[in-house]
Amino acid sequence: MTTELSVAPPPRVIHRGRGLSLVLLAAVFFSTSGTLAKPVMGAGMTPEQVAVLRIGTAGVLLLIGTLVFAPHTLRVRRGEWPTLLGYGALGVAGTQLLYFIAAERIPVGIAILLEFLSPVLIALWVRVVRRKRLPRMLWFGMAVAVAGLALVAQVWQGLRLDAIGLLAGIGAALCSAGYFLLGERAVADREPIGLVTWGMVIGGALVSVTAPPWTLPMGMTGQTVPFGPWTPPLWLLLIGLVVLSTAIPYVTGISALRHLPASVASVVGLLEPVAAAAFAWALLGEALAWPQAVGAALLLGGAYLVQRQTAAVA
Secondary structure (H helix, E strand, C coil): CCCCCCCCCCCCCCCHHHHHHHHHHHHHHHCHHHHHHHHHHHCCCCHHHHHHHHHHHHHHHHHHHHHHHCHHHHCCCHHHHHHHHHHHHHHHHHHHHHHHHHHHHCCHHHHHHHHCCHHHHHHHHHHHCCCCCCCHHHHHHHHHHHHHHHHHHCCCCCCCCCHHHHHHHHHHHHHHHHHHHHHHHHCCCCCHHHHHHHHHHHHHHHHCCCCCHHHCCHHHHHCECCECCECCEHHHHHHHHHHHHHHHHHHHHHHHCCCCCHHHHHHHCCHHHHHHHHHHHHHHCCCCCHHHHHHHHHHHHHHHHHHCCHHHHC
């Protein structure tokens, strides 16, 4: 009598350099969202409408592409649904909507700072819940990066207290932390493209509650708007927002979590505001003040210190 033994899948190979490259790529692509969305909102679309078009369209395109080229990645076991629903609700819909609410009620710089406090929340989760000791240099690097972020965001400008705005900003940070922590957990067993596709579909369905698709002003997408030295139609900027600012960075960001722990990937992702400022300067003529340049340098230095500790926290 013979017994067939199941063959265990080969262990996943971790490449720190690949993970850093992917999370940097995600930060650069994510950073284009403000530059692309600002002319669209300036033409009359609300932030909620832009969010629905951005997430909903990305979800439809990813679903069609995945069904055609990699349908096996969409299979979901019963026990995976809570993680997928959490990722779509927090990492996709919650982060976007709560940031928009915060940005409407408090200065944008404060809203950005609050949202990007997620690395601190992730580090606390790893330390308290997972009971894993983190190197002191990692904490120092995070502090330097957050200080740099405060300078880039110029949080001292127009500072005013708004309880709802502050709570929304903190909620955006919690959702952003959920994006990294749930993504880190999910990609251990799932292909990144399947995870992101389900996340976009779920997130798109949730954000549609704030601006139902039949209320979207699609008739205005043919008008042209100033964008740097060009005057492209709105639909072209929206395509860029869907593909460049949403689909690509979500896939690369989640793929990075196969090689980096969430506590490190989230800090390296803080480079997004620096890249966003660079794009705004190059395309919209929004120049950096000297405190922002100093903050950018601190952000880069802090992120470098944190990524040096990857081996210690992996």
